[in-house]
Amino acid sequence: MPNQQRADARRNYARILAVAEAEVAAHGANASLEQIARTAGVGSATVRRHFPTRRALLEAVSHQRIDALATRAHDLTTADDSRTALLTWLSDVVTYCVAARGLAAALTYDNTATDSIYENSCSAALETAATPLLDRAIHDGAITPSVTVTDLITLAVGVVLATEHYADPATEAHRLFALTVTGLSPG
Structure with a gap:
């Protein structure tokens, strides 16, 4: 303010x-x-x-959690295994989104809005924080080069939104997140 x-x-x-x-x-x-x-x-x-918008309210409410996730991403940039560091951070995003009702909605992207009032400051902050994690994992050959932070945030948010009405949304969100990371093929 x-x-x-x-x-x-x-x-x-x-x-x-x-x-x-x-x-x-x-x-x-x-x-x-x-x-x-x-x-x-x-x-x-x-x-x-x-x-002025519901998103602006959700972003303001989510500000502290976004800062915590950004700090966590920074802390993980020095981890030995870049893939594990990135996946740990994404798991933290899922955990925060499940625990903080409204955070997943604050992180959704609205590609139809062009006015700066609709910019997604929450997602932008997480993209900035996670880019070094993703870049390092790509550089190490641990993540497909075509993956973007936007893709990863969209994936995490989608899983959380899809499971928010389950009896145990945290367990289901993490199970589905793990499934997307490992894929459908055995072994």
Whole structure:
């Protein structure tokens, strides 16, 4: 938030964000913006002024987890096995997305939007953080050269979104993620 913002606007932003974190934790990416506004004690226009899109709200709510994933990617860049390091990080992405309702939705790509307001800062931060991991794995011959970080994030997010309504979404997400990494062929 810009420092030149009025004190009441900064307080509203902080209150809306705190309420939004609780609502997204309880209801996922479909948390009601109107309920967030009511609980925060502001009008829905105030919520939309601070968060013009649902994605903007989800990105703000997910900011700390995205930073943690970026730090984890950086920490793994010095691991001995580049493939294992990349897959460990992707498994962490799956774990975070399952645990933090709404994070998977914040990481989805919207290729139809061209306005900068729709840029996906969460995915961009993870792409920046994971690129050295992927580049090293490709350089070591451990990953197919045509794979991109966007592909990997899309894969992880897709698995999480496909399993979010299972009785045990974490187990199913990790099982399917492992299946995609190893493939369908035996041995």
